[in-house]
Amino acid sequence: MKGGHPKKTLAPTTDGLRQAISARTDMSITPRQEKIIKLKESVELTQEYTNEIIGELNVTNEELTITRDYADAIIRTVRGPLLVLNKDLRIISANEAFYNAFKVAPNDTENRLLYDLGNRQWNIPKLRILLEEILPEKNTIEDFVVEHDFKDIGQKTMLLNARTLQQGPDKTSLILLAIEDITVRQQLEQQKDEFVSIASHELKTPITSVKAYTQILGRRFRKANDMKSVELVEKMDSQLDKLTDLIGDLLDVTKIEAGRIQFHESHFDFNDLVEETVEELQRTTEKHHIEQELQPSRTVYGDHDRLGQVLINFLTNAIKYSPHADKIIVSTAVDKDNVTLSVQDFGVGLSKEDQAKVFERFYRVGGSDQSTYPGLGLGLFIASDIIKRHKGRVWVESIKAKGSTFCFSLPMTK
Amino acid sequence: MGNTKKKILVADDNPAILDALKIMLEEEGYEVETTVDGATVQDIKAPLPDLLMLDIWMSGIDGRNVCKLLKSNAETKHIPIIMISATKDIEQIAKDSGADDCVSKPFQMEHLLATVAKYVKKH
Numbered sequence: 142m143k144g145g146h147p148k149k150t151l152a153p154t155t156d157g158l159r160q161a162i163s164a165r166t167d168m169s170i171t172p173r174q175e176k177i178i179k180l181k182e183s184v185e186l187t188q189e190y191t192n193e194i195i196g197e198l199n200v201t202n203e204e205l206t207i208t209r210d211y212a213d214a215i216i217r218t219v220r221g222p223l224l225v226l227n228k229d230l231r232i233i234s235a236n237e238a239f240y241n242a243f244k245v246a247p248n249d250t251e252n253r254l255l256y257d258l259g260n261r262q263w264n265i266p267k268l269r270i271l272l273e274e275i276l277p278e279k280n281t282i283e284d285f286v287v288e289h290d291f292k293d294i295g296q297k298t299m300l301l302n303a304r305t306l307q308q309g310p311d312k313t314s315l316i317l318l319a320i321e322d323i324t325v326r327q328q329l330e331q332q333k334d335e336f337v338s339i340a341s342h343e344l345k346t347p348i349t350s351v352k353a354y355t356q357i358l359g360r361r362f363r364k365a366n367d368m369k370s371v372e373l374v375e376k377m378d379s380q381l382d383k384l385t386d387l388i389g390d391l392l393d394v395t396k397i398e399a400g401r402i403q404f405h406e407s408h409f410d411f412n413d414l415v416e417e418t419v420e421e422l423q424r425t426t427e428k429h430h431i432e433q434e435l436q437p438s439r440t441v442y443g444d445h446d447r448l449g450q451v452l453i454n455f456l457t458n459a460i461k462y463s464p465h466a467d468k469i470i471v472s473t474a475v476d477k478d479n480v481t482l483s484v485q486d487f488g489v490g491l492s493k494e495d496q497a498k499v500f501e502r503f504y505r506v507g508g509s510d511q512s513t514y515p516g517l518g519l520g521l522f523i524a525s526d527i528i529k530r531h532k533g534r535v536w537v538e539s540i541k542a543k544g545s546t547f548c549f550s551l552p553m554t555k
Numbered sequence: 556m557g558n559t560k561k562k563i564l565v566a567d568d569n570p571a572i573l574d575a576l577k578i579m580l581e582e583e584g585y586e587v588e589t590t591v592d593g594a595t596v597q598d599i600k601a602p603l604p605d606l607l608m609l610d611i612w613m614s615g616i617d618g619r620n621v622c623k624l625l626k627s628n629a630e631t632k633h634i635p636i637i638m639i640s641a642t643k644d645i646e647q648i649a650k651d652s653g654a655d656d657c658v659s660k661p662f663q664m665e666h667l668l669a670t671v672a673k674y675v676k677k678h
Contacts, residue, residue: 341641342612342641342642345641345660345661346569346571346572346641346660347571348660348661349569349572349575349641349660349661349662350569350571350572350574350575352661352662353572353575353576353578353579353661353662353664354575354578356579356662356663356664357575357578357579357582357664360582360664381661385661389643392643403643403644403647405646405647
């Protein structure tokens with residue numbers, strides 16, 4: 142190694158020692174010398190091993206620092222209030238967002254019991270049950286809503302998420318408690334619901350009078366035997382019905398979201414409902430013939446009008462999405478547990494992707510060839526909710542460019 | 556002969572709806588009186604109408620309360636009341652308020668006239 146410096150060692154290596162002794166004495170090594178050499182060897186090994194451990198410890202320490210910084214950064218970055226508690230519910234740390242949201246200072250927070258904070262304003266019975274009974278058993282709490290009137294910040298609705306984690310060799314429990322203030326979000330939701338509810342009522346008022354005038358005109362034309370005008374007025378009337386249905390859909394969605402949709406259940410003959418609805422929808426299309434393949438009827442228990450709404454939705458979709466076909470098949474199947482209804486069309490069909498999403502709210506089938514189909518993307522979402530609320534099942538089978546079959550099944554009740 | 560016509564009182568806070576209902580019912584042979592002020596219906600005096608059509612949400616007054624009041628008054632409880640509203644839960648509301656029947660807005664004329672005819676004979 143030209144120009145290289147020999148590695149500095151504090152002690153000569155044992156091999157070197159052995160050679161030095163041999164050279165100086167020109168004799169073989171005595172047992173005592175051999176013992177010393179062995180001892181020296183083991184000291185060196187221990188030294189090496191210790192160095193290695195120290196190196197590893199340094200790395201671990203570095204990793205720990207990185208991990209701690211990482212966790213700290215996360216806690217500080219999270220915009221929602223976050224508390225770290227020990228198993229006795231004493232606060233170990235809180236983030237800025239917590240201090241800001243609840244108008245408290247670190248001095249009055251850290252090392253204090255959660256329930257003692259700010260004049261015991263966190264002493265909330267529902268929260269106590271959550272943290273003392275539910276969390277120890279399940280280790281996580283997800284999206285739990287707690288409402289509370291705080292002394293300084295007023296009435297709040299909070300969404301709580303918590304998780305316990307075991308730390309250190311003695312497995313000390315830590316509790317992470319994330320608190321999301323959803324008060325404003327909830328108020329906005331409520332305002333939106335109220336707005337849609339009032340708007341749809343207000344929109345229906347002028348429609349009611351226009352529809353009434355239209356029907357009066359229709360009757361006058363009929364009396365005068367002016368059938369051409371009767372036809373025009375009837376077209377107006379059916380457009381007004383469409384407008385009413387759209388408003389109804391908007392209102393229904395709001396009700397579904399708020400869990401306020403009401404059902405008026407009764408026993409009724411299923412085939413009667415199917416036949417009535419088919420007759421009604423047949424009047425809206427000249428191009429399609431709606432064929433019925435119905436098995437012997439059964440009495441079902443449910444909301445007659447709402448289930449009729451589902452059927453109307455399936456049939457109007459079948460008509461809408463099969464502009465070049467002339468046939469739609471409505472069939473029923475009955476077994477001892479369920480009655481199943483299917484509406485089959487021979488239209489544009491749905492891709493696998495669309496099939497998975499077609500019952501979602503606001504979902505509209507995209508793509509260039511379908512972008513011209515009108516609609517709010519609410520009908521199937523409402524239909525699916527109505528069927529689910531009847532403890533039934535709703536699904537679609539479809540082949541792109543061949544057609545779709547929309548089905549629902551309802552459980553038979555005694 | 557005009558005096559033998561059955562009298563229907565319609566209360567709704569929307570003048571256009573009242574106008575259309577008046578034409579519709581008059582053409583059908585009824586005598587129709589309308590009011591946009593639901594509060595006046597609470598203390599109707601003789602001659603009492605043969606039928607009352609009552610909107611649920613009227614400005615300043617709740618049709619449900621008017622209905623309950625009239626149905627709890629010995630002098631008016633015999634008057635058939637049909638509730639009219641744009642709300643989908645109208646059937647339940649009508650039942651809870653003690654109304655005899657209900658018709659939802661927007662009306663299907665044939666259905667509305669058939670419902671009215673159930674409670675009053677034209678002549």
